[in-house]
Amino acid sequence: MYIHKLKIGNVTLENNVILAPMAGVTNQPFRLLCKQYGAGMVCTEMASSRAIFHDDTKTNRLLNTEGEKRPISMQIFGSDVETMGYAAKYVSKIADIVDINMGCPAPKVVKNGDGSKLLLDLEQAEKIMQTVVENSKVPVTLKYRKGWDKENIVAVEIAKIAEKAGISAITIHGRTRSEFYSGTTDLEIIKQVKQAITIPVIGNGDIIDEESALKMFQETGVDGIMIGRGSFGNPWIFKKIIHFLETGEKLPDPSNQEKLEIIKKHIDLAVKEKGEIAIKELRKHIAWYTKNLKNSSEFRNTINKIETQEELVNSLNAYFKTL
Numbered sequence: 001m002y003i004h005k006l007k008i009g010n011v012t013l014e015n016n017v018i019l020a021p022m023a024g025v026t027n028q029p030f031r032l033l034c035k036q037y038g039a040g041m042v043c044t045e046m047a048s049s050r051a052i053f054h055d056d057t058k059t060n061r062l063l064n065t066e067g068e069k070r071p072i073s074m075q076i077f078g079s080d081v082e083t084m085g086y087a088a089k090y091v092s093k094i095a096d097i098v099d100i101n102m103g104c105p106a107p108k109v110v111k112n113g114d115g116s117k118l119l120l121d122l123e124q125a126e127k128i129m130q131t132v133v134e135n136s137k138v139p140v141t142l143k144y145r146k147g148w149d150k151e152n153i154v155a156v157e158i159a160k161i162a163e164k165a166g167i168s169a170i171t172i173h174g175r176t177r178s179e180f181y182s183g184t185t186d187l188e189i190i191k192q193v194k195q196a197i198t199i200p201v202i203g204n205g206d207i208i209d210e211e212s213a214l215k216m217f218q219e220t221g222v223d224g225i226m227i228g229r230g231s232f233g234n235p236w237i238f239k240k241i242i243h244f245l246e247t248g249e250k251l252p253d254p255s256n257q258e259k260l261e262i263i264k265k266h267i268d269l270a271v272k273e274k275g276e277i278a279i280k281e282l283r284k285h286i287a288w289y290t291k292n293l294k295n296s297s298e299f300r301n302t303i304n305k306i307e308t309q310e311e312l313v314n315s316l317n318a319y320f321k322t323l
Contacts, residue, residue, distance in 0.1 A: 009139025016224030029269035049078030049087035071096035233288025
């Protein structure tokens, strides 16, 4: 009943359980793993429209999707109409869906007027949406928060502006920018957004397991769900949620041995993409994978000094033998 194909413009997703775009997390290796475990769509890390405009090498690397299963969404951010139009044109040549970020709460993003700062300037937000839609060859989606702070709740207003501007679907995170990730996501505001517009609405925030996924669907009536932090060290969350919502049964977590194989696959994919420089970036992922396992904090201290794949794999093998 809850799991079904989801149509966004002329793109049809296999299912409606989606991986959220997250800076420093949803790089290609992690996207490949989440897709393997059933994510209906994955999204690249957010890319700056200014950086795309200036042909920044590092940003171009973020948009590499070679060998990935489609559809793929690419997220762009910015508050300047010219560069957002350029970025939309550029990205829509290589993406199936272009996503606009109006939700990022990071200080270095909002200080430039980007991300969730646009929730304080609805006129500019509307111009950005119209420009991206006009310049994109593929459907455009919007991801945003319910408002800047409790005095500026604009969730329903933004949703209506988006629909009018030609946005094909929206994802709403039920927190304000000032809340960052504290407190709990506001399901009532997500429900109000769903009732206010006719384009697909995807609910986001606090989906960490089967029960929270079910609650999001039941209490808001959304067309799909997007999983962010709940996927950290847990790419199999998609498979578990889909199975539960289709059958009412819970799948067991992977065994320690299965978990070890998944981590090693993640390491392989990351090193293949970037070389051994990826080992440093993997430390946080391995910390998430091993969280709550026996002596995991001591193990994390050990791996934080490791810089080669061979050493890392040997340490993992030795650690998992102790469990």
